[in-house]
Amino acid sequence: MTMRYLFLFLVALLAQRSSAFCGFYVARADATLFNDRSEVILVRDGQRTIVTMSNDFQGDVKDFAMVVPVPVVLRQQDIRIVDRRVFGMLDAYSSPRLVEYHDENPCYPQVLYDSVQEESLMRVPTANASRMKAEAKDLGVTIEAQYAVGEYDILILSATESTGLKQWLIQNGYRIPDTAHEVLDPYIRSNLKFFVVKVDVSRLQLTGSNLLRPIQIRYDSHKFMLPIRLGMANSKGSQDMVVYAFTRTGRVECVNYRTVKVPTDRNIPLFVKQKFGPFYKDLFARAHRREGRNVVFLEYAWNVTPSFGGMKCDPCVGPPPMPREFAEAGVDWGGQNGGGGQVFFTRLHVRYGREKFPQDLVFQVTPNTEHFQARYVLTNPATGDLSCASGQDYLEELYYRRHRELEELQALTGWDITKRQGYLKEVGDRLPAERRNSLPEWNLPLGPNDGGGTGPGTPGTQWPLALGTLLFVLLLLYRLRNAVAHR
Amino acid sequence: MLLQRAFGRAIAFLQRDARHFQVLFLAGFLLYGILALGWDAEWPRYAILIGTALSVQSLFIRWKGVAWSSLKSALITGLGMSLLLKAGSPWTLALGAAVAISSKFLVRWDGKHIFNPGNLGIAAAVLFTGDAWVSPGQWGSGAMLVFLVGAAGGMVVLRVGRIDTSIAFLGTFALLELLRTVLYLGWGMDVWLHRLMNGSLLLFTFFMITDPMTTPRSQAARIYWSMGVALLAFMLSWKYWINAAPIWALLIFCAINPVLDHFRKGAAFQWTATPPTITPLRTN
Structure with missing residues (x-):
């Protein structure tokens, strides 16, 4: 029963075969961990934007409806349906990864899938078309275009004011929140059109699946942004959005919010292996709080051009996207042989809510080609007989290392590590008593600490605020005093 | 009393030359970015921008016989560019800083330079190399x-x-x-x-x-x-x-x-707080 309001614009591209890496990939934290999330592929090439919106709608498809503000009236050839597996593939390839250092040499089967042929069910629904148009006109709503694409019935609307648009949408079965006019008005004034989508159940059945497929739209516009405000009108708390962006030149970054890297390359305890999903989820939540809840996180950035000769990932979490996937995602400069130009892949993850995100997300393409991945490291201890002197030294060092891993874990996730004394003890127990007793008594900073900054301000903003204010007051007092003295 | 005198001196120092305040403030904000916003790993970028700005300024000081105190201006330009300009290659940064400073000496009209040095340096790096960019979102709000x-x-x-x-x-x-x-x-x-x-x-x-x-x-x-x-x-x-x-x-x-x-003729500006009746200084 959820209604999704999304909006999107931007970027693009290709990836490669995994080559040398020194770790063994063991788990990933994929986007499905996060509830109330949406995924978007943005391809940006010059002024052209190709947006693909995933559709994870779970309810009765008859209830599905989506309203997306778009900058231009889209033509039929600008709208298509793509294989939903593209999202899973991009997610798998770019998601935060857990790497295990081990003797084993990892190998990843190159799994490829065949892209589903887009169906050309381009019948335009005409049943109620003339009545709809007449009603729309009375409400100041113009139906600019009407298409049937795959299982979707699509209308492109323009409107003169929000009340009429809202009323029209409600009359036609789109569930619009009461507060929607707050954002509909600005969108109408900004000359945005509304891309509204419903499902034709009979055509969905022809696809042989109950699952709705992603819709892809393309248009030319200066505007490179994602209108997130309409979605907020519908949601009380915060929502997650993962953006897979592709460009020719380099990273995509947010222009009106900070783009921050998630913590990466951290050594964490072995037992996290079984709960990497929850680990990353808590890590993300904590980082989100610490940064003041108003940033966009960078989770992955890599040159994925098929011909790119450098290391692709370390380790690779999934098979690299191939030209066919790029084409499916809307990256149209690679060509089937991938020889058409560089493709840079950026994965952004934003958790947004009304309070901290007053503006829609605006992006820019930068020439920044620095690689980045969210990566967490497990290190397995040596096995076998460690009774020799250097083995004993190793165990002692291992003890210290594990302590650092526990501290790191707590700092990253806020998890209570008091219950994890056993992780240290199993190493300590392997040492002879005299050596074990000489180890420092660890008082793990135990208990869940909430150092993530939960208040409205963050440590990052409070200290300069305090310092600045203090200096300003001092200066002012000094001036006043001097002024009085002169008199 | 000691504190008060120190404070008074600091104020006098800042008022003696507007650039003192600018240097302190810009450096303070750069530190804020590094410490609070995590702009770590960017030290080489700051070093290149500031270092190039100071070096190029020094060359021109020797060549044109300008006062050495004009290094303060170059420092401000370097700091300001550190806060705004980013690039993939160190050469792009060096180019930006070099263009910024040399424009003060080479692009002149009626006794003063035309372009704001940092502004021109950023524009040149972005326009001519395709390797530079400005990140307006890096500060947060x-x-x-x-x-x-x-x-x-x-x-x-x-x-x-x-x-x-x-x-x-x-x-x-x-x-x-x-x-x-x-x-x-x-x-x-x-x-x-x-x-x-x-x-x-x-x-x-x-x-x-x-x-x-x-x-x-x-x-x-x-x-x-x-x-x-x-x-x-x-x-x-x-x-x-x-x-x-x-x-x-x-x-x-x-x-x-x-x-x-x-x-619209007006009095030319001079950086230091000397009486305005004196002939304007060369203040590159």
Whole structure:
């Protein structure tokens, strides 16, 4: 029963075969961990934007409806349906990864899938078309275009004011929140059109699946942004959005919010292996709080051009996207042989809510080609007989290392590590008593600490605020005093 | 008493030369970025920008026989560029800084340089290399009110710098944004504030457009000129969605400066607080 309001614009591209890496990939934290999330592929090439919106709608498809503000009236050839597996593939390839250092040499089967042929069910629904148009006109709503694409019935609307648009949408079965006019008005004034989508159940059945497929739209516009405000009108708390962006030149970054890297390359305890999903989820939540809840996180950035000769990932979490996937995602400069130009892949993850995100997300393409991945490291201890002197030294060092891993874990996730004394003890127990007793008594900073900054301000903003204010007051007092003295 | 005297001396030091305040403030904000916003791993970038700016300035000092104190100006340019310009290659950064400083000596009209050095350096790096960019979002909006109050307050209280250009620019820009964002489009005030509380915009307002050497000499001309920059920046950002619009707007307006000065003569600026009757110093 959820209604999704999304909006999107931007970027693009290709990836490669995994080559040398020194770790063994063991788990990933994929986007499905996060509830109330949406995924978007943005391809940006010059002024052209190709947006693909995933559709994870779970309810009765008859209830599905989506309203997306778009900058231009889209033509039929600008709208298509793509294989939903593209999202899973991009997610798998770019998601935060857990790497295990081990003797084993990892190998990843190159799994490829065949892209589903887009169906050309381009019948335009005409049943109620003339009545709809007449009603729309009375409400100041113009139906600019009407298409049937795959299982979707699509209308492109323009409107003169929000009340009429809202009323029209409600009359036609789109569930619009009461507060929607707050954002509909600005969108109408900004000359945005509304891309509204419903499902034709009979055509969905022809696809042989109950699952709705992603819709892809393309248009030319200066505007490179994602209108997130309409979605907020519908949601009380915060929502997650993962953006897979592709460009020719380099990273995509947010222009009106900070783009921050998630913590990466951290050594964490072995037992996290079984709960990497929850680990990353808590890590993300904590980082989100610490940064003041108003940033966009960078989770992955890599040159994925098929011909790119450098290391692709370390380790690779999934098979690299191939030209066919790029084409499916809307990256149209690679060509089937991938020889058409560089493709840079950026994965952004934003958790947004009304309070901290007053503006829609605006992006820019930068020439920044620095690689980045969210990566967490497990290190397995040596096995076998460690009774020799250097083995004993190793165990002692291992003890210290594990302590650092526990501290790191707590700092990253806020998890209570008091219950994890056993992780240290199993190493300590392997040492002879005299050596074990000489180890420092660890008082793990135990208990869940909430150092993530939960208040409205963050440590990052409070200290300069305090310092600045203090200096300003001092200066002012000094001036006043001097002024009085002169008199 | 000791503290008070130290404080008094610090104030006198800051007032003696407007650049002292600028250096301290810009360095403070750079530190804020590094410590609080995690701009670590960027030290080489700052070193290249500041180092190139100082080196090129030194060369010109030797060549043109300018006062060594003009290194302060180069330091400000280097710091300002560190806060704004990013690039993939160190050569791009060096080019930007070198263009910035040499333009002061090579692109001159009527006894003063035409372009704001940092502004021109950034524009050159972005336009000519395709490897440079400005990240307007890197500041976030959290501490920006501090920046605003600190920069404006400092300039007013210490009576340094040309705050008239800041006020004219930011006032005009804020008003235009208010008209468009809130009154025309119908967004809430929080959207308007969020658009203004942008580190790059405020940095530009207080440390770039205020450069006395590249603003018109007459105060009236200066104010209209600043308003013009604001109007152009506003139009570029809304019409073409150009993200670092003020930078480009200033570049264009600097180019028409000689014309304005031709019609409205005013006293040339000098950095140090010496009596205004003395012949203007060479203050590159």
